[in-house]
Amino acid sequence: MTPKQEPKALLERFIVDNQDLEELEAKIFRFNIFEAVGMVRQEIKHSNFIQFLLNPAEKHQLDDLFLKELLIEVLRDTEDEYLDSLNNTASFTQHFGQI
Numbered sequence: 001m002t003p004k005q006e007p008k009a010l011l012e013r014f015i016v017d018n019q020d021l022e023e024l025e026a027k028i029f030r031f032n033i034f035e036a037v038g039m040v041r042q043e044i045k046h047s048n049f050i051q052f053l054l055n056p057a058e059k060h061q062l063d064d065l066f067l068k069e070l071l072i073e074v075l076r077d078t079e080d081e082y083l084d085s086l087n088n089t090a091s092f093t094q095h096f097g098q099i
Helices: 005-015 019-028 043-054 065-077 080-087 089-096
Strands: none
16 A cells, blocks of 8 residues: 555545444434524524523423433533542532532
């Protein structure tokens, strides 16, 4: 293999049958409600909509469903070490100060 062919071969190996890339592509092409209503670049409206969904007192009649699901996902993605450190009162005070 010549030096010019090597990068091409590496790129082909990276792209062909790469499960991670296939999963990423699937996520990129998911439905986006903000695209559907023409609001892709309107962050204030996005924030207002997210606030509406996360507030159990709003009129969406789903109580705290969105808030709970968000917290579950955040906890799922949080490293175990960090959660363990929060269980330690001294560590909690060190991170967040006294409440």
